Amino acid sequence: MSDASFLLLDGLTLAYGKTTAVEGLNLSIRRGELVALLGPSGCGKTTTMRAIAGLMPVKSGRIVLDGRDITRTPANRREVGLVFQSYALFPHLTVFENVAFGLRLKGMSGKPLEDKVLAAIASVGLSPFANRKTPELSGGQQQRVALARSMVMEPKVLMLDEPLSNLDARLRLEMRTELQRVQKESGVTMIFVTHDQIEALALADRIVVMRNGAIEQIGTPEDIYNRPESAFVADFVGFENIFALKDGQLVTPGGTVPIADAPADTAALAWRPRAVALGDGPFSGVVRSSSFAGSAREYLLDTPLGPIKAEADAAHPAHDLGDTVSFGLPAATAATLRRFG
Numbered sequence: 001m002s003d004a005s006f007l008l009l010d011g012l013t014l015a016y017g018k019t020t021a022v023e024g025l026n027l028s029i030r031r032g033e034l035v036a037l038l039g040p041s042g043c044g045k046t047t048t049m050r051a052i053a054g055l056m057p058v059k060s061g062r063i064v065l066d067g068r069d070i071t072r073t074p075a076n077r078r079e080v081g082l083v084f085q086s087y088a089l090f091p092h093l094t095v096f097e098n099v100a101f102g103l104r105l106k107g108m109s110g111k112p113l114e115d116k117v118l119a120a121i122a123s124v125g126l127s128p129f130a131n132r133k134t135p136e137l138s139g140g141q142q143q144r145v146a147l148a149r150s151m152v153m154e155p156k157v158l159m160l161d162e163p164l165s166n167l168d169a170r171l172r173l174e175m176r177t178e179l180q181r182v183q184k185e186s187g188v189t190m191i192f193v194t195h196d197q198i199e200a201l202a203l204a205d206r207i208v209v210m211r212n213g214a215i216e217q218i219g220t221p222e223d224i225y226n227r228p229e230s231a232f233v234a235d236f237v238g239f240e241n242i243f244a245l246k247d248g249q250l251v252t253p254g255g256t257v258p259i260a261d262a263p264a265d266t267a268a269l270a271w272r273p274r275a276v277a278l279g280d281g282p283f284s285g286v287v288r289s290s291s292f293a294g295s296a297r298e299y300l301l302d303t304p305l306g307p308i309k310a311e312a313d314a315a316h317p318a319h320d321l322g323d324t325v326s327f328g329l330p331a332a333t334a335a336t337l338r339r340f341g
């Protein structure tokens with residue numbers, strides 16, 4: 001075992017009866033890494049996590065944690081923690097007792113138990129609330145209790161299923177920072193599941209994008225955001241104008257269109273709305289919708305290339321509905337995709 005493959009998923013195939021949910025998944029996670037599993041509903045994120053936790057039988061392949069094959073190890077002997085979306089706290093118990101629960105089950109008591117529990121509660125900033133019952137806490141505080149309750153067991157890997165999805169926008173931001181802090185301070189290897197790309201980009205050291213039960217791309221947030229490899233990932237991270245590229249020409253619904261400086265060995269080109277050169281270029285389109293988005297104005301253009309989403313600085317004079325505007329699709333501002341699809 002090396003730190004580089006602290007958790008290894010090796011050819012993992014998982015199925016519900018005859019339905020294969022995850023097929024031949026290979027993933028190597030470093031010790032202390034914060035990894036996001038990102039993907040649309042049904043792509044197999046939760047199933048993968050449940051298998052790592054031991055809540056889902058493995059059809060084929062292996063799960064190795066810290067050098068030990070845990071593929072068939074019972075859940076309670078895996079040293080893997082799991083924080084569910086619904087925090088599953090005991091409402092009749094205090095914060096202290098919720099966090100102490102697992103340690104008591106393991107036979108711990110007295111001062112050692114108290115010290116550990118109080119330290120875990122302090123690590124998530126909840127010391128003043130140790131004696132409160134959990135229904136008397138806010139959503140964000142309950143989420144912290146769930147985190148402390150898992151962390152106190154000192155798992156080798158802690159997994160979180162959509163950890164922030166039940167929180168309002170402000171609390172989400174707060175908990176993002178909190179999760180990152182707890183993870184960095186404790187050094188625990190963490191995997192969280194999300195279908196929110198912003199959350200994955202903001203939190204993770206590495207993002208695993210899943211699609212139809214397989215890995216589509218693995219990379220740092222910068223890789224995924226700036227260098228998507230497929231149209232699927234590009235679309236997921238906000239490239240709204242994606243065209244296949246064939247013999248140096250864009251393949252559009254209106255036919256093929258030559259493009260200057262088209263890169264070689266590229267299956268498709270993708271532009272974010274703000275990468276479209278509005279008001280400057282060989283193409284033209286009619287403004288079909290225009291919406292104000294704070295610092296920018298977003299346009300939907302009807303063009304011979306099909307619909308184009310473009311964005312301009314809000315300080316620029318606005319285009320009206322029905323206006324014809326010129327635009328360019330500079331190859332230099334496009335992401336180059338290896339796969340169209």
Ligand SMILES: Nc1ncnc2c1ncn2[C@@H]1O[C@H](COP(=O)(O)OP(=O)(O)OP(=O)(O)O)[C@@H](O)[C@H]1O
Pocket residue numbers: 016019020021039040041042043044045046047048195
């Ligand atoms: N209990 C089940 N029985 C049969 N099929 C299931 C079951 N749970 C999930 N599946 C199927 O397995 C596939 C993967 O589901 P999974 O829950 O892992 O996706 P997910 O990426 O976590 O989705 P979501 O973001 O909606 O939670 C889907 O096709 C789903 O329909």
